[in-house]
Amino acid sequence: MIGGNTVSSEILLEIKDLGIQFKTGEGTVQPIRGVNFSLKKGETLGVVGESGSGKSVTSLAVMGLLPEKKSKIVSGSIHFNNNDITNLSEKQYRKLRGNEMSMIFQEPMTSLNPVFTIGELLSEPLKQHKKMSRKERKETIISVLKQVGIPRAEEIINEYPHQLSGGMRQRVMISLALLCEPKLLICDEPTTALDVTIQAQILELMKHIKKEKNMSLLFITHDLGVVAEMCDRVVVMYAGEIVEIAEINELFDNPLHPYTKGLIDSLPTNNARKSTLYSIKGQVPRPDEIGTGCAFANRCPHAFEKCLEQSPPTFLKGEHLSKCWLQESELQGVIR
Amino acid sequence: METSTVTTNTVKVKYKQKSKLKELFRKLTRSWTGMLGFCLIVLLIILSIFGDWIAPFDPMDAQLRDRLLPPLTDGHLLGTDQLGRDILSRIIDGTRVSMIIGLATAFLAGIIGTIVGVIAGYYRGWVDVVLMRIVDVQLSFPFILLVLVISAVLGAGLTNIVISLALAGWVLFARVIRSEVLALREKEFIIAAIATGVSKFEILVKHILPNIFTPIIILASLQIGTYIIAEASVSFLGFGVQPPTPAWGNMLNEGKDYIFNSWWLITFPGIAIILTTLGINLFGDWLRDTLDPELKGE
Helix, strand or coil, X not given: CCCHHHCCCCEEEEEEEEEEEEEECCEEEEEEEEEEEEEECCCEEEEECCCCCCHHHXXXXXXXXXXXXXXXXXXXXXXXXXXXXXXXXXXXHHHHECCCEEEECCCCCCCCCCCCCHHHHHHHHHHHHCCCCHHHHHHHHXXXXXXXXXCCHHHHCCCCHHHCCHHHHHHHHHHHHHCCCCCEEEEECCCCCCCHHHHHHHHHHHHHHHHHHCCEEEEEECCHHHHHHHCXXXXXXXXXXXXXXXEHHHHHHCCXXXXXXXXXXXXXXXXXXXXXXXXXXXXXXXXXXXXXXXXCHHXXXXXXXXXXXXXXXXXXXCCEEECCHHHHCCCCCEEC | CHHHHHHHHHHHHHHHHHHHHHHHHHHHHHCHHHHHHHHHHXXXXXXXXHHHHHCCCCCCXXXXXXXXXXXXXXXXXXXXXXXXXXXXXXXXXXXXXXXXXXXXXXXXXXXXXXXXHHHHHHHCHHHHHHHHHHHHHHHCCCHHHHHHHXXXXXXXCHHHHHHXXXXXXXXXXXXXXXXXXHHHHCCHHHHHHHHCCXXXXXXXXXXXXXXXXXXXXXXXXXXXXXXXXXXXXHHHCCCCCCCCCCCHHHHHHHHHXXXXXXXXXXXXXXXXXXXXXXXXXXXXXXXXXXXXXXXXXX
């Protein structure tokens, strides 16, 4: 059961043809090229890919957290709740952050400021966005902490982050993100730093909260197991591009892009003891190494001449989108 | 009914605050180094406030007949100097000047250095480049030379010596604080705070400043000793505190001519400087350990 029943058709977040450029010592590189996807209200969208595929940069762009001087959105737009937020001023963005959209970070150990107590940390977004008395704030904080399953919340608010375990800190991070009841919650690998049992608890908790508050989740991870657990739809990114978008079951049953196939094959399974796990050879190319042709061509087991010469367009098969020349033969409809 | 609840509340709050201070003091008693530093500082503060009543002789009273008396003669516990003035009384009286110079300079230099370091480290860009080049230029001059130049321009006197020491000393703070801020601004918790909608300025004041408190304290406590000694060197060349006002620095310098036959002239002011620096360092160390939440309870 993947809370699919609460997904509405209204679109909350839409990214159109997004391109992001970074300045480096040797000129500019473009780690994000032509990214298109949309997130519906109440939906959980997974974004998967290896390190360096551009998932985190995309999520930071949505939050407006890209380093100002070093990066630039060179093309495309980001729409949130039917407003173009691509070129919002810092001041306008601040009203969104923590209020309409929140983010949970990967590393709960370093994401909480060590000099503040949990109560002080949690009162910050409320002070920023809501007009509340001290007492109301305290009550809200305690109730949110209880929602995320923290026992003895009344005492925890007087403790410092280092006094809590990793799982507890991630719960605090989640409650920090939930305080103002945002419409969009971006999770940047929220369980990567946790051990497996805690990971399962946190995922369960997030699913539960998402359903309760009817939020949209943008779930960034490299763990396909987590994706299968959490998401309604999946975006697969490779080297700054989207290579495949599909509904979750469709993606696992019928992956179209060789990269997605490779990712799925490299998962360990519990019914067959493979002696060695499959791995995709090579690494994600650096943004400055990408030439003409398909970015995945040099690692692709099915690559042929055309792949090296021309970048593939996006092929659409029903709701299932993929970017691979192999689909040309079964061509259903071409965008661009 | 209404009033009674209010009173119990205030009583509770008061009790809580008191217990916090008590808690801090209880922690202090558990660390003997911290306690030693604390006692030395308290002693110095008492001496600088009540020095006039404590000193057995008038520190300015020159009895040329009693010059260069060794310690423990004629009631002069630490002997007399080349003009027959009681050394103990002069050390006690000099505490005030040395403490003012050490603390005021560290405070002033700390403030200037922190402001510059934080701006350079947080806003980066050309501001950083300009400020850090100024720091570089200043660091390429020897500290004492710079103090001399500035105090030569400003003239002698207590206030001016503090200003010139601070103007020469802030660069060290700026450098250290900048690097701390540079490391901090890339920390995930800062990005996480921005992601909750906190403004840039608030990030700086509420999230970064409390985190650099520790290095500021340590650096300041280390520098106080340096400033007291630097003041001595400057006084030697006539730019510092003017004689006959006793300061540990100029006592050292006046006494150095007699080092071979009257050792007590420089030994006791030297010990006073060492004890002061030691006390402040020990206390600063303890303070850091206690205030840093990550080290709490260890």
